[in-house]
Amino acid sequence: MSVMMMVNCPVLFGPGCINEVGGKFKDFGSKKVLIVVDKIGAQLGFTEKMKQILKDSGIESVAFEEAEPDPPARSVDMGGKLAKEAKIDGIVGIGGGSVLDTAKGINVLVNNSGSINEYFLTAKGPVPYKPGVPLLLLPTTAGTGSEVSGSGMITSAAGEKRPVPMRATLGVVDPELAVSLPPAVTAGCGLDAFAHAAESMTNTMDNIYANMLATDAIGRITKFLPIAVKDGKNIEARTHMSFSASMAVIGLGLTRANLGHACAHTIGAAFHLPHGDLCGMCLPETTRRNAQFVPEKIRRLGELMGLKISPGASPKEVGDAVASGLYDFLRTLGVKSLKDRGLKREDLVDRHDLTEIMMRDVCWATAPANKMPAETFEDIWVKFYDDYQ
Numbered sequence: 001m002s003v004m005m006m007v008n009c010p011v012l013f014g015p016g017c018i019n020e021v022g023g024k025f026k027d028f029g030s031k032k033v034l035i036v037v038d039k040i041g042a043q044l045g046f047t048e049k050m051k052q053i054l055k056d057s058g059i060e061s062v063a064f065e066e067a068e069p070d071p072p073a074r075s076v077d078m079g080g081k082l083a084k085e086a087k088i089d090g091i092v093g094i095g096g097g098s099v100l101d102t103a104k105g106i107n108v109l110v111n112n113s114g115s116i117n118e119y120f121l122t123a124k125g126p127v128p129y130k131p132g133v134p135l136l137l138l139p140t141t142a143g144t145g146s147e148v149s150g151s152g153m154i155t156s157a158a159g160e161k162r163p164v165p166m167r168a169t170l171g172v173v174d175p176e177l178a179v180s181l182p183p184a185v186t187a188g189c190g191l192d193a194f195a196h197a198a199e200s201m202t203n204t205m206d207n208i209y210a211n212m213l214a215t216d217a218i219g220r221i222t223k224f225l226p227i228a229v230k231d232g233k234n235i236e237a238r239t240h241m242s243f244s245a246s247m248a249v250i251g252l253g254l255t256r257a258n259l260g261h262a263c264a265h266t267i268g269a270a271f272h273l274p275h276g277d278l279c280g281m282c283l284p285e286t287t288r289r290n291a292q293f294v295p296e297k298i299r300r301l302g303e304l305m306g307l308k309i310s311p312g313a314s315p316k317e318v319g320d321a322v323a324s325g326l327y328d329f330l331r332t333l334g335v336k337s338l339k340d341r342g343l344k345r346e347d348l349v350d351r352h353d354l355t356e357i358m359m360r361d362v363c364w365a366t367a368p369a370n371k372m373p374a375e376t377f378e379d380i381w382v383k384f385y386d387d388y389q
């Protein structure tokens, strides 16, 4: 049975709720819908399944199956062109965060001219554009929470990840869609959700509602992510993970991520490694540094993870204890190190531009440790490599 929850956008949540998508588009008055998936989604049969669901409600469809990881502006522009040529009046994205962000980008372009490169959020605010069409987003990975976030992350022509403001008309979160996810992808996506919650509750902002969502998510993910990784068919664990991923991003939308995501975005764009795994790997060292400025928030994070931290612990001791607990969590989940992913230590040592790029990331502004001078971050990139092997 599915339930309706009102959040950033309405979210339909529950096992099997994918079958309600046709009826929802009918309610929105859509007659021809663009289905956005990636190659893996197409192979898993998501295009065909969605076509049938839409057809059952008398809705025509056309598919764009070229969504790519770290969605490049080029791919989004291609989808936008197809959307305009096919004269669609609805878009459904089904897949991981990259697919959903691609669908968001396409929805920016469908009623507007030019490339997605022209619509990134600027320091002065959003670039005005004509609204898109009804957009339904179905996550299959329980991680990014893109279905409830207010923007899509697109890789610009210059190679940097930039947000474009766009939200779904309706998020459709069906935990059954995550059942076929392999263990390593389950772990990476779950760590993204964990990082959203952890960074939201430990940044420079204070928001009671966001804290409630984040603290709940940390508890659920600590308990259920290892189960979902071990037994992907465990629908109870998948349901808790899907729920936590959406809730964590709703909290994040009220606050923001911080140093962990700023670093993960930077390495992700430089070396094209999966976002969630990087968020997990960046979290221990960035949490250790943030602990110097917000020790009580970091202590709370550790306690929610079930760590015992002595009442008189110094900020450094709190940071070290939580960093150590986070490394243990990564090992429990079997997350591969940067070295095991083929990255060389020199790749990080030689990139003297990483700190500067990281400081331009939107998440840097809410990092407690951003009070430290730039040169104190120059060793952080190698630490990600050396301290988790």
Ligand SMILES: [Fe+2]
Pocket: 144, 192, 196, 261, 275, 279
């Ligand atoms: Fe993320």
